[in-house]
Amino acid sequence: MTPLLDVLPDRPRRRRRSRAPWVVVLVLAVAAGLGGPVWLDARAAARFPVTAADVATGRAQLAELPVKGRAPRTGYEREEFGQAWADTDRNGCDTRNDVLARDLVDITTKPGTRDCVVLTGTLHDVYTGTTIDFERGERSSEVQVDHVVALADAWQKGAQAWTPEQRERFANDPANLQAVQGRANQQKGAGDAATWLPPEKGYRCVYALRQVAVKHGYGLWVTRAEKDALAREIDRCAVVPEG
Known part of the structure; x- marks a missing residue:
């Protein structure tokens, strides 16, 4: 099993108060299907x-x-994937705040937390195409951190055989995490690509590629309906010239 953190480009651990929206860069290789770029x-x-x-x-x-x-x-509980938002990279900040700092722009942080606790920021949500003003407190749930491959879905497709350490790393792997609109995250639930796709159709290609990369990197499997849905979205990808 190869964690995505080991195959994706390194990302800086240092915190910054403002950054452009993060888009995962998938390093990929292969195959069959359409013979060239698809311009859609x-x-x-x-x-x-x-x-x-x-x-x-x-x-x-x-x-x-x-x-x-x-x-x-059977046997699935969130606790099977370890402490929620653990500091697995040992940078002094929990995973949720790491992802908020990565995916939001114009952030402010709580004094005395070494720039760890994100208080406010703006999310340009890739799932819905909307812009959300994040504010910690009563409105925190408007922005949630989604597991691109849901934990329950992973559990039913191979993760229940992992060690507790492997499951904790999976649950906190930035390659499998995305700050998104809370309502969209709730609608997705534990769905796979056969049952839920982002409302923002332009992002579905990247979403499918991320799901495939995560499942491939962690040795998970897919259902037939899920594989067909992923293949369909990848075939619809709009590509840009290289170089």
Whole structure:
């Protein structure tokens, strides 16, 4: 099992008060399917750029994913994936605040927390295409941190056989985390690509590639309906020229 943190580009651990919206860069390789770049949506390509190589690797990784039925959800509890938002990278900040600092812009942090606790910021939500003003407190739930591959979905597709340490790392891996609109996160629940996709259609390509990369990197499997849905979205990717 290869954690995504080991195969994605390194990201700085230092905190900054303002940064551009984070878009995962998937390093990919491969395969079959369409023979070249797919030009579908200039807006999507501009906002959520992927290359032909990204798409090719996504197809290759998807082809390697085992196809099985869901295992029973028996025994699943959030606690099976360790402490919620642990500081697994030992940078002094919990994972949730790390992700908020990464994905929000114009952030402010609580004094005396070494810039760890995010108080306010602006989220340009990739799931819905909306902009949300985040404020810690009563409105905190308006911005939530989503597991791109949901923990319950992972549990039913291989994670129940992992060690507790592996599950904790998965639950806190930035490659599998995204700050998003709270309502969209609640609507998704534990859904996979066969049952839920982001309302923002331009992001669905990147979302599918991220799901595939995470499941491939962690040795999870997919259902037949899920694999078909992922393949369909990857085939719809709008790519940008390389170089």
